[in-house]
Amino acid sequence: MDAGLFCGLAGRLKCVLFALSFLFLGYPAYAADTTTPTKSSRDVVLVGDAVCTKCHDEDQAYPVLRIGKTRHGVNADARTPTCTSCHGESEEHARTGDDDHPQPPDITYSVMNSAVPGAERVQNDISFAPSPASERSAACLGCHEGSSRMFWASSAHSNRDVACNNCHQIHTGDDRVRDVQQQTELCFGCHKEQRAQMHRPSHHPVPEGLMGCSDCHNPHGSAGTKQLAKDSVNETCFQCHVEKRGPFVHNHQPVTEDCAICHNPHGTTIAKMLKARPPFLCQECHSHSSHPSQAAALPDVRASSSRQLGSVGRGCLNCHTNIHGGNSTENSPTAGRFRR
Ligand code: HEC
Ligand code: HEC
Ligand code: HEC
Ligand code: HEC
Ligand code: HEC
Ligand code: HEC
Ligand code: HEC
Ligand code: HEC
Ligand code: HEC
Ligand code: HEC
Known part of the structure; x- marks a missing residue:
């Protein structure tokens, strides 16, 4: 509404001044509060960085x-x-920066302690000890709490003093941990056992760079165990292996329970990432009676018995082909035995 409408003729000049002050003084002041801050002439890259970038x-x-x-x-x-x-704020540091013995900034990360490639070669004349991991992470969490970091506080990484900058690199556009090709080496740096497993003959295509650890893990922590990307092992696997979810007419109990009972998703020396070779894998559980308990033997002339078939080729799977669950609707008491 036009302020002039409220003015009598006598006060017109005053009114115009009032309107002008509203338009040209009041409004810009209000605008400065809501629009984004702009760099001052001495700032180099970030708003307000002049206090630091002068050195x-x-x-x-x-x-x-x-x-x-x-x-x-x-x-x-x-x-x-x-x-x-x-x-x-690091005021003491900025004030003493030119002294022989400058005070450290309030929060130091130390390149040596971060994901910077070749960090060991970065040598400053003066070096300060890194702040405790909890302080370093807290500085980031001020803006990044929540979303995928909802379970950070209770994660194995946070509890073992791994901080954000152990994985993320800030002063470069190439944050290795977010690049599936480079991430694996970074994780391997601390996880030697998984490195060994991933290089076994049967493995997910992680070393090949087609998948990353973060396809299955949320390294910020998760509601489930082992920082898995989903709430359980099976839900994590179903992201890609949907056909194993079922529902099946006949379920195999260990499959519905936990894929990792039979598979090591990081890799094994046995085909299909199996932890053991059938029949031994199966006999860890099936050993009470009948043919499942029969000792492995090489086939002889009468090689049609299940005993021998259970130990050649795909072992028990020669007959029990649908090990993850069967959909046989055959009306027989033995129909549910994962044979098709
Ligand atoms: C008067 C100069 C000066 C100013 C201003 C200054 N610094 Fe420094 N800063 C130094 C010197 C000297 C070092 C020692 C390391 C080196 O050789 O670079 C240092 C080191 C650092 C380090 C490395 C600490 C470590 O070892 O991990 C950080 C981080 C840092 N400064 C941040 C800042 C920030 C943030 C500001 C602004 C608030 C700032 N500095 C302002 C001179 C300055
Ligand atoms: C988003 C957070 C963030 C911002 C903003 C930031 N830094 Fe850093 N800084 C880090 C982290 C984390 C490291 C550790 C190395 C890395 O990850 O790149 C670091 C490392 C450094 C180092 C080297 C420390 C060493 O070990 O030698 C200096 C110096 C530094 N920062 C100064 C600055 C200055 C100056 C600015 C402003 C222009 C700034 N930083 C802005 C997070 C930040
Ligand atoms: C003052 C707030 C603030 C702080 C402190 C801060 N960030 Fe950020 N960060 C942002 C904003 C804003 C973005 C961009 C928008 C987004 O991705 O949500 C961002 C983006 C990111 C991204 C995604 C980058 C991309 O390319 O998509 C990463 C990773 C990240 N920050 C890590 C960190 C780490 C590690 C620290 C501590 C060393 C930190 N941040 C501290 C505000 C902050
Ligand atoms: C163990 C390594 C590791 C640590 C420690 C880590 N991150 Fe990450 N972060 C990752 C990986 C890997 C991704 C990429 C995830 C993806 O692509 O699904 C990521 C992605 C991000 C992103 C961008 C995508 C998103 O989820 O919003 C932000 C922001 C981020 N991290 C912030 C942080 C902060 C803050 C901390 C510390 C509290 C932290 N990270 C600690 C490995 C790590
Ligand atoms: C295909 C999915 C998948 C991929 C890819 C994957 N993991 Fe895992 N990881 C798992 C599952 C599932 C578990 C839990 C196993 C269990 O409960 O027996 C696990 C467990 C772990 C554990 C805990 C081991 C223990 O015994 O406590 C670590 C550490 C780990 N993974 C690191 C990694 C690293 C590092 C990478 C990348 C090189 C990676 N993982 C890639 C699925 C995966
Ligand atoms: C700076 C070292 C470091 C880096 C880098 C690192 N981790 Fe870890 N990670 C640890 C430590 C320490 C633990 C806890 C002890 C353990 O289980 O080995 C851990 C535990 C884990 C666990 C088991 C969690 C649990 O609840 O038992 C998984 C999964 C994992 N890390 C995945 C990753 C992935 C994926 C990456 C890369 C994105 C990564 N880590 C990078 C040090 C690291
Ligand atoms: C991000 C997608 C993804 C997730 C999540 C995933 N996988 Fe896989 N899986 C693959 C790919 C890709 C292959 C390789 C297929 C190929 O080589 O033809 C594969 C292959 C396999 C194989 C067969 C290997 C072989 O030698 O033929 C098994 C067994 C397997 N995955 C089990 C699992 C288990 C168990 C989980 C959960 C812990 C899981 N996968 C989670 C993508 C995934
Ligand atoms: C009782 C042990 C057992 C459990 C539990 C199990 N698997 Fe398997 N899985 C096997 C065997 C044995 C093979 C090899 C089948 C073959 O050679 O035909 C296999 C093969 C696979 C393959 C590759 C061949 C194919 O059928 O695609 C994938 C992928 C796979 N399993 C995923 C999973 C997933 C996902 C889970 C959890 C939902 C799971 N497995 C649980 C025993 C198991
Ligand atoms: C971790 C233990 C475990 C492993 C390993 C395992 N199973 Fe099972 N299996 C079970 C359980 C539990 C049942 C359900 C038993 C029941 O209902 O009486 C079952 C059921 C079966 C059945 C159906 C039995 C029936 O009475 O209908 C067959 C067939 C079978 N499993 C074959 C296999 C084969 C072949 C393997 C190896 C590839 C295997 N199992 C590995 C635990 C296991
Ligand atoms: C030559 C085909 C064949 C082979 C090889 C075979 N099975 Fe079977 N299995 C069957 C048939 C047919 C049935 C259903 C008839 C019956 O109950 O005897 C069956 C039933 C079962 C049952 C449920 C009934 C019982 O006897 O407990 C289990 C468990 C089982 N098999 C496990 C195994 C295991 C473990 C192996 C590998 C050591 C294996 N089978 C090898 C054909 C085979």
């Missing part, structure tokens, strides 16, 4: 300005951090 630049052993090219450098986004969002 830190791209020429250092560990160049910092490349952050301007990452998602953290999108200044048009009001949620974008500045140096002090992650490193703390």
